[in-house]
Amino acid sequence: MSKKIFVTDTILRDAHQSLLATRMRTEDMLPICDKLDKVGYWSLEVWGGATFDACVRFLKEDPWERLRQLRAALPNTRLQMLLRGQNLLGYRHYSDDVVKAFVAKAAVNGIDVFRIFDAMNDVRNLRVAIEAVKAAGKHAQGTIAYTTSPVHTIDAFVAQAKQMESMGCDSVAIKDMAGLLTPYATGELVKALKTEQSLPVFIHSHDTAGLAAMCQLKAIENGADHIDTAISSFAWGTSHPGTESMVAALKGSEFDTGLNLELLQEIGLYFYAVRKKYHQFESEFTAVDTRVQVNQVPGGMISNLANQLKEQGALNRMSEVLAEIPRVREDLGFPPLVTPTSQIVGTQAFFNVLAGERYKTITNEVKLYLQGGYGKAPGTVNEKLRRQAIGSEEVIDIRPADLLKPEMTKLRGEIGALAKSEEDVLTYAMFPDIGRKFLEERDAGTLAPEVLLPIPEAGGVVRAGGEGVPTEFVIDVHGESYRVDITGVGVKAEGKRHFYLSIDGMPEEVVFEPLNEFVGGGSSKRKQATEPGHVSTAMPGNIVDVLVKEGDMVKAGQAVLITEAMKMETEVQAAIAGRVTAVHVAKGDRVNPGEILIEIEG
Ligand code: MN
Numbered sequence: 001m002s003k004k005i006f007v008t009d010t011i012l013r014d015a016h017q018s019l020l021a022t023r024m025r026t027e028d029m030l031p032i033c034d035k036l037d038k039v040g041y042w043s044l045e046v047w048g049g050a051t052f053d054a055c056v057r058f059l060k061e062d063p064w065e066r067l068r069q070l071r072a073a074l075p076n077t078r079l080q081m082l083l084r085g086q087n088l089l090g091y092r093h094y095s096d097d098v099v100k101a102f103v104a105k106a107a108v109n110g111i112d113v114f115r116i117f118d119a120m121n122d123v124r125n126l127r128v129a130i131e132a133v134k135a136a137g138k139h140a141q142g143t144i145a146y147t148t149s150p151v152h153t154i155d156a157f158v159a160q161a162k163q164m165e166s167m168g169c170d171s172v173a174i175k176d177m178a179g180l181l182t183p184y185a186t187g188e189l190v191k192a193l194k195t196e197q198s199l200p201v202f203i204h205s206h207d208t209a210g211l212a213a214m215c216q217l218k219a220i221e222n223g224a225d226h227i228d229t230a231i232s233s234f235a236w237g238t239s240h241p242g243t244e245s246m247v248a249a250l251k252g253s254e255f256d257t258g259l260n261l262e263l264l265q266e267i268g269l270y271f272y273a274v275r276k277k278y279h280q281f282e283s284e285f286t287a288v289d290t291r292v293q294v295n296q297v298p299g300g301m302i303s304n305l306a307n308q309l310k311e312q313g314a315l316n317r318m319s320e321v322l323a324e325i326p327r328v329r330e331d332l333g334f335p336p337l338v339t340p341t342s343q344i345v346g347t348q349a350f351f352n353v354l355a356g357e358r359y360k361t362i363t364n365e366v367k368l369y370l371q372g373g374y375g376k377a378p379g380t381v382n383e384k385l386r387r388q389a390i391g392s393e394e395v396i397d398i399r400p401a402d403l404l405k406p407e408m409t410k411l412r413g414e415i416g417a418l419a420k421s422e423e424d425v426l427t428y429a430m431f432p433d434i435g436r437k438f439l440e441e442r443d444a445g446t447l448a449p450e451v452l453l454p455i456p457e458a459g460g461v462v463r464a465g466g467e468g469v470p471t472e473f474v475i476d477v478h479g480e481s482y483r484v485d486i487t488g489v490g491v492k493a494e495g496k497r498h499f500y501l502s503i504d505g506m507p508e509e510v511v512f513e514p515l516n517e518f519v520g521g522g523s524s525k526r527k528q529a530t531e532p533g534h535v536s537t538a539m540p541g542n543i544v545d546v547l548v549k550e551g552d553m554v555k556a557g558q559a560v561l562i563t564e565a566m567k568m569e570t571e572v573q574a575a576i577a578g579r580v581t582a583v584h585v586a587k588g589d590r591v592n593p594g595e596i597l598i599e600i601e602g
Contacts, residue, residue, distance in 0.1 A: 002254040006042035006226045008080060008202070009243055011271060012070070013045040015230035018206065018238040020281040021307055022054035025449070026066045028274045033073035035267050039259055041077055042226060043113050046070050047106070048081030050339070052089040056431055056438045060447040064109055064423040071110030078139075080113035081106060084339060085125040086401050087118075090430040091340045093374070095404035096128045098411070102426050103132035109423070115173055115204075117143035119341040122375030123163045124399040130167050141202065142169035146176040146189075147296065149334035151379040154189055158196045171200045171226075176215070177338045178301075179208030179238070179292050187218035194223035202226040206238055208302075210288040213241040213249070220255050231264065233272040237286045238302060244268060280453045281307070295322045296329070301342040305350075312540045317353055324349035324358075331385050332369060333377030344369055347568040355538040362389045363568045372396040418443060526584055526595035532575045535598035541565030543589045548598065552580045560598055563591065578602035 016024040029046075036044060047067050055063040071079060086093045088102050103114065114133045118125040126142060133140040142164025144157050161172045172193065174181075181189075186203070193201050203219040203226065205212040216227045228240055235242035247259045275282075289302070297305070309315045325337070328349045335341040344365045352358040368374065370386045372395050386395075396403070407429070412419065415428040418439040428435040441447045529536040544562040548554060559571040560580075582599040591597060 005255045008043045008228045010045045011231045015234035020278045022050040023281045037074045043078035043080040045080045060449045067109045078112040081111045085118040093400045095407040097406040099128045100132045107136035113139040115141045120375040139170045141171045143173045145336040147336035173202040176205040179206040181215045183214040183218040186215040187222045190219045190222040200225040204228040208292040232268045320353045331382040333379035333381040533600040534596045539565045576602045
């Protein structure tokens with residue numbers, strides 16, 4: 001008896017999200033689509049997750065246009081996306097009308113299969129998205145966000161799968177975003193799922209700890225029907241098992257995938273070259289790292305955390321942050337670590353380490369979480385921390401979106417004529433600030449993707465200016481414009497990299513290296529805080545809002561600023577009561593730790 005195993009390739013979504021901070025551009029996808037479409041994959045994962053954010057924030061591509069182009073280029077293959085339930089592709093819960101509109105538009109523009117998950121595994125947060133997918137006539141896949149903790153038992157996962165089955169799902173996925181699955185645990189879980197419910201079982205496992213291929217084999221032997229892979233040049237480590245490897249492993253067995261290995265290898269070679277183009281986004285944490293079996297940090301989160309720590313000159317604190325993450329997670333009742341809980345837990349852990357005191361600063365997202373604003377925590381939260389965070393404020397136990405009024409009309413009004421379509425309104429809904437900026441720049445014809453550095457050759461300095469590589473740009477610093485030309489890049493040695501630039505025609509050599517303390521965003525002219533009336537932050541970040549103006553009277557503990565670091569917002573409070581005598585920041589400013597942002601005279 002033979003049973004064909006179906007393959008989903010993640011090359012166009014999760015593979016580059018996990019290895020290259022989601023930076024692959026549509027221009028590098030389209031040329032190979034003809035071959036991808038001939039493989040005979042069950043589906044290609046192409047959209048959702050962080051791709052929408054990366055398109056709008058960094059690549060200055062319209063994510064909807066990417067989807068339409070991929071749909072046209074892949075006429076014979078199911079297109080799949082990852083959807084965060086009621087969070088859609090943003091970082092908050094949306095009202096039901098936004099969820100319905102988003103799913104309907106994703107379906108119309110080309111998505112066939114919706115993998116829907118909730119970071120808390122609270123199925124109430126999946127219901128509206130599942131209903132919307134079914135209303136569009138598409139495949140709704142219910143997802144178990146896999147994690148380990150005292151409360152995450154096989155029985156609990158099976159109960160969740162049965163609930164999703166009764167909610168109308170067409171399949172169930174085990175989403176092991178961190179690479180936490182071990183082969184025998186996988187076998188037991190899949191066996192229980194196949195016995196207790198009737199939906200096909202998909203297995204999505206990251207190879208972070210080097211175990212994913214073994215897990216998939218055990219899953220297959222215990223009845224799993226589908227596996228997620230990545231073409232080999234974007235496989236393994238924080239990504240997925242290599243497609244060619246899994247196809248070869250199963251070839252000739254009762255589980256043969258039937259896929260053509262020669263064709264897959266041609267595709268693998270194509271992406272081998274593509275990966276080099278994005279070398280500047282290769283995290284140092286994409287290889288196998290068994291620490292995940294202890295700290296539970298997913299691959300995408302490690303590479304993003306590493307990029308953000310590096311940006312802020314604090315890469316050397318990585319181990320401490322990784323050690324703090326499980327402690328924060330326990331305080332929050334063991335949420336699985338996946339967007340957005342991975343950011344919530346990761347950023348709070350980062351603050352706990354870098355502020356030198358646990359929960360000295362508590363992010364607004366942690367407060368919201370502890371209020372029940374993301375749904376029900378899988379375990380019990382630390383009650384003392386909850387009281388510290390939210391005081392006597394009420395905790396909700398209903399579905400968070402039940403508290404939200406319809407939003408689409410309001411959103412349409414806010415973005416106005418900048419939106420040329422309902423899709424544009426949804427882009428704005430996902431990311432109010434960067435979405436609006438994107439639509440404004442598109443209107444003005446000034447969209448410009450971030451600069452890709454030329455590929456360095458081993459042992460030398462490469463000259464910049466290869467074909468299609470932008471090497472000139474204008475930067476604005478405190479209202480003055482400078483023209484910067486990248487003239488060359490040295491190879492990375494001893495953790496340092498040399499860049500050869502000219503600024504307004506003057507040659508400069510810049511060395512980037514990890515620093516022992518924050519230096520943050522460069523040439524700020526702000527003075528260092530020395531007195532209690534000097535309001536400053538403990539973290540580098542951006543100013544989201546300034547809540548006071550000169551002359552205002554403030555109380556001690558009153559919030560005066562909202563800052564954002566790593567997509568998380570924090571309130572900064574006045575340490576003393578008094579009158580605001582100076583405000584040195586405005587919305588959008590980049591700030592560094594210890595700088596005087598506001599002065600208060602007591
Ligand atoms: Mn994944």
